[in-house]
Structures are given as C-alpha cells and as structure tokens.
Amino acid sequence: MSPDLKLVAIHGSPRRNGHSSQLLAAAIKGACMAGACVEELFPDALRIAPCREDYSCTQNGHCVIDDDFQHIASLFEQCHGLIVASPIFFGTVPAPLKLLIDRCQCFWIRKYRLHETGPHRRPALIIVTAARRESPQLFEGILRPLRYFCDALDMVVQNSCCYGTLEENDDIRKDPQRLETVFAAGIKLAQIAERNR
DSSP states (O other), X not given: OOTTOEEEEEEOSSOTTSHHHHHHHHHHHXXXXXXXXXXXXXXXXXXXXXXXXXXXXXXXXXXXXXXXXXXXXXXXXXXXXXXEEEEOBTTBOOHHHHHHHHHTHHHHIXXXXXXXXXXXXXXXXXXXXXXXXXXXXXXXXXXXHHHHHHHHTTEEEEEEEEEOOOOSTTGGGGOHHHHHHHHHHHHHHHHHHHHHO
C-alpha cells in the first residue's frame, strides 16, 4: 500500500464519543491498518456559512465564500476516498453536516455542468446510527442526501452500515459485531482506494 494514500473521515455527530463516532473510529482503525492516512473532520467545529445559491460557482466550479470550506474543498479534491458517519436528526443529517454538504454544490457544478471528473471514481463508506428500532424506512431520509453528497464528490458508495437501537452511550459495546463490521469495511475501503488510484 502506498504511504500517501489519503482518506477523509467526517464526524457528522456533535458528540465526540457518540455511537456514530465510535463506529467511525473503528472504520478509521481498519483503514489505517490497511495503510491509509486518514484526516478527520468535525463539521460542528468548522466555520462554514450556508450556501448562498448565488451561482458564482457556475463560472469555474469553485465556491467564493471565504471560510473553512476552502480548506475542506482542497481535502476533498486530494483524497482517495471518504468515510462519513452520522446519527439521524429528524430523519436526516445534523445541521453542521448539512451545511457542509450544501456547500459542495460547487463540486456538483464541476461534475454535471462543467463536466470535470477525475480518471477514477473514488470509494466511499457511509455509517449511520439511530436510537429507534431498525426498519427500511428509518434510514431512507438520511441515506439519500449522503449518496448525493458522495456522487457530487465523484465518489462511489461501496458500503452503507446502518444501525438502529442505539439509545444509551454504551449500547454499541454490547454488539461488537457492528464494530467488527465497520472495521472490516474500513480495511476494504482503503484497499479499493489503493486499487483505484
């Protein structure tokens, strides 16, 4: 595995040790074990303004708002893969993560208006947690924007690990199979990213 394999991991939850962050940590551990260098992002700690929808990005595919997103955009451009983990807030992603996703409209412009794409579509892993009992409908509202997000970044979702019935903070420890699953998914993501470079 190349020493410069770069992945970005996004903590969608404002809780640093919540269920989604614990699962993300396991996926990161797997990716690092497979040889990747992982940079972690915490949207709630970033200075990111909402998208103004002024269409300036239609000129060159770059956002003109001067805030922390400029650095994040550079990371998205340079990374070889993505892991994003989030709890469900009212059926979708938490507000700080939604701000970040909305600002990626400039990447959508690059791909679908300016037709600028890389030679290889990069892999992505999605991790979602919820306190409620699992059902197919439970995860529909959050998976759709996360898939749109990955697509705009020209990434292919390789796996979606969705887990319900996580109410208390130690619930994730009661089912180690979930942690083992995302650990293995992190390894596989790094391996796919390496092959696709």
